[in-house]
Amino acid sequence: MYKYIIIPLCFILFSIFIRIYNTNLKKKYGNNYSCKDILNKKIVEILSLKGCIWNIMHIFIYFGACILINARLNVYKHIIVFTIGLLWYFLAPYSTNKHNPKECNNVVYTDTNIPREDDIIFNSIGQLLYILLVVINKKIHYSNTFKF
DSSP: OHHHHHHHHHHHHHHHHHHHHHHHHHHHHGGGHHHHOGGGBOOEEETTEEEOHHHHHHHHHHHHHHHHTTOTTOHHHHHHHHHHHHHHHHHOTTOOOSSOOOOOSSBSOSOTTSOOTHHHHHHHHHHHHHHHHHHHHHHHHHHHHTOO
């Protein structure tokens, strides 16, 4: 049961980290902060999906959430993790529209305080990687059980 308390606590701590990190960037770079954010630099683009270190953190966080609650192939637990992502997207506790960041090239987020729709895709990639590893692990375990 404590695992279900740890997940919201981690998201609260991550929100605090984002708020502090972005506040420091804004103090240093003003409205140009999104352009100067090293975590926001585009590192991959597949079709129209751009990825940066923020997106990679989404993958690891949701993979970790699946590990934390031992989701395995339990649909209910995966729905919980996915719902957390949706709530995060819609509530975005660190989100603010009180500033006007500048447009810049070679970054993913125009404003790192505001979540993007593709965050949900990266969250889901974390869950899918977890599911893939669970399935592969089951197959390896199964194949090792029936040695002749």
